[in-house]
Amino acid sequence: MNITVLAASGAVGLALTRQALERGHTVTAVARTPARVTVPDSPRLTRVAADVRDPAGIAEALRGSEIVLSGLGIAKGDGPGALTAGSHAVLDAHPARIIWLGAYGTGPSAQAAGFATRTLLKAMGAELTDKISADAAVLAAGGTVFHSGPFANGPASTSRRTVGLDETPRRFFPARVSRETVAAAMLDEAQTPRFPGRIAVPLEH
16 A cells, blocks of 8 residues: 555554554654654665644645555644644645544543543643644545554554444553554555444544
8 A cells, every 4th residue: 555654753653663564564654854754674664754733745745645644633732722733734735545643532432431531631731622622624535533542652452352432341441552553554444444434533442
């Protein structure tokens, strides 16, 4: 597949880029500073400079891509609005499919996450609203949004599974999941779509 990874220099973006190459895909790695996409060079890898607040630049970066996988988060200094801007820039480029990274306990997964998690996330203020807005735009367009629990270090789980919100185990706090597992789950969805237009929840086991 021809895959574009958005925010490819971030922790999840790097995992997505590296794992996609390992699976044999052709990857366009998009980052504001492409030199920070620190994966080994490959004839199937193209690094592209683009900013999510520049729709024309994102449209050019996505040209010819079958699917966009976003590891976009809220970087220090970005301020609220970056995620919403990114989602609309991607949607305006009209890729065939979008797989987006969200956070468990926001928007549609808030009730499933429980009171304690919802209370903690309220401290995000405008950033929480930004996340919810971006997710809603992607879902409305038929994309898949992954709501991950708190990130952990470690390899991709060989016993990983991805479930819908109605199948998510109820816990006082969401289970931690490694970034590598989240990236692997997003690529699984890219290769075998199961959750178009829905929230997907990656689990270690």
